Amino acid sequence: MGKIYSLSDAISKFVHDGDHLVFGGFTTNRKPYAAVYEILRQGQKDFIGESGPAGGDWDMLIGEGRVKAFNNCYIANSGFTNVCRRFRKAVEAGELLVEDYSQDVLMLQLHAASLGLPYLPVRLMMGSDLVDKWGISKEERQKIDKLPNDKFVIQDDPFHPGHKVVLCPVPEIDTAIIHVQTASPDGTCRIIGDEFHDVDIAVAAKHCVVTCEEIISDEEIRKDPTKNSIPGFCVDAVVLAPYGAHPSQCYGLYDYDKKLFQDYDKASKTDEDFKSFLDEWVYGVKDHEEYLNKLGAVRLSKLKAVPGFGYSVDMTKEGK
Template sequence: MWTGLSPSEARSLLVQKDKAKKDKRMSITEAVSTLVKDGYNLGIGGFVNSRQPVATVHEIIRQGKKDLLLSFHSAGLAVEYLAGAMALDQQQFSIKRLEFAYWGIELFGLSSMLRFLSENGMVELEDWSNFNMSARFKAAAMGLPFLPCRSPLGSDVPRANRSKIIDCPFTGEPIALLPACHPHVALIHVQEADIYGNCRIGGPLFTCPEIALAAAHTIVTCERIIPHEEMIQEPSRINIPFFAVDAVVEIPLGAYPGNCHSRYYFDENHIKEFRNAVEAFRKGNPIPLQRYYDQYIYGVTDSDGMLEQIPYRQLKHIQQIELREAVLMQETGDDKQGDGKNAH
């Protein structure tokens, strides 16, 4: 029944966990080697191309973890990178099971790796709706073994997962019980954190606070570490509390080539490069994908090594687009004649 920690195991770990307010800054190499073990269930934060913990999963790939379980509601780039590493060499890196609602890259299409791994029977899959996965993390964050929910009723979703439908003891009507999801480690990327692990999330939360509170341990990467005094000036903006976090790693552009609200938009050109390599692999040509991993993941030691290979103008563009600072020109017939009335 429990593919991560059981509720009793999670509760015991939470009771024993060191909740001291201490400096939790680490390198990403140290955070992954210390907290991520073979066979662990990893809770993936973010949503599709948004605030995905890309820098963290690249390090997990470099360290060659095995038999991982991945739990998320909707993911794209982070899981695609992990799956691509497995497809290239299962002896180097492997995934055993996925529990999720959606895996794709939105406007760039559904996941080629999901299709490849599932068609070849390489992973176990458990299907949930987005709200169901969020509810499972919520149950775990609340310390409950399950959460009652209406949403899967009237659909085929319960046939693909471990939810239980019972008659409600109060109303007598059918209700679905969704088992809590307790990952061993949550992987979260945020805009701001302090050295103790308090986090501010800009834009949609994407269930990241619940995933962090549901997990036994949490690795947070952030765009910027800010002073603790600045963090607590607005306590209502603290979305993840320090006691849920075990490692804080400052990695600017840590979600690249995905987007990070108020910091940078997704890099359409680079995602297409990765996407094309993955699709070529699915169709029988492994060379572009192997070349991509050798260049951007295995051939570097950290996120900086990857970013050094991206043209400056490309990185500047995604920041300008997100901040609405790009200088745009809307051409009209008048503009073409040179009066410039519609220049912005």
């Protein structure tokens, strides 16, 4: 019906080796973990990663050696790990090509991609070593087709003589993967709370896979279009995946899983513990449904967001 896929089929069809890949969400907020786990299970690799503030989603792919180059501004499970440990290890070992942009510039690059612009002119980053240092050399860039030849180009501002502007490349995204609260079979998506860069990447990408907490009818989602965020024509696949952002939070529905983030922080310190963590939570379950069964109903119910707070609170303790 419409664009509805199973998670396995959506990832198999729209995620390929070497893709320029980008995820929605923000560090521990609405990250598409169910889809990331399925990518890990299926084995796709050699990604060019493009990410605003990233978290364990990209850290796991990097730790498993699935990422060839990574354009990023920040990667951490905020509140649990200051800098994601597998990312840090890969960079320090020289196993990952990384280019560093400021957060504002990277988010604007994704917006520029949604507008179809050939490049992004900014004054941001000037005065910092972000315009003095390249993480990926020009020589390395020429070896990878999906990387721009330059980190940036500085030129005279044609409208303001004597001033300079930084021309930043605009990413050409193969596939965007986003988790939302509600979607319909035709691909229309409803995001509650901060949209982050999700709308931009859905518009910009050649293909967009959406996982969602619930699917409602096309007729129902059209009743109040003011609540809708992403038009159906931007979306290729809709996947029903309740708790598909776990262990990150999904605004209005459930909070982040503190224990799992703490466990991952400890496990990601060593190669052996990292492998054991993935063996238990990713490779040791065949699909998202089995993952939820392993977590258990009681654990998931305790993450439920309380209306009026927006996050998980034990209301039986209120007033005591």
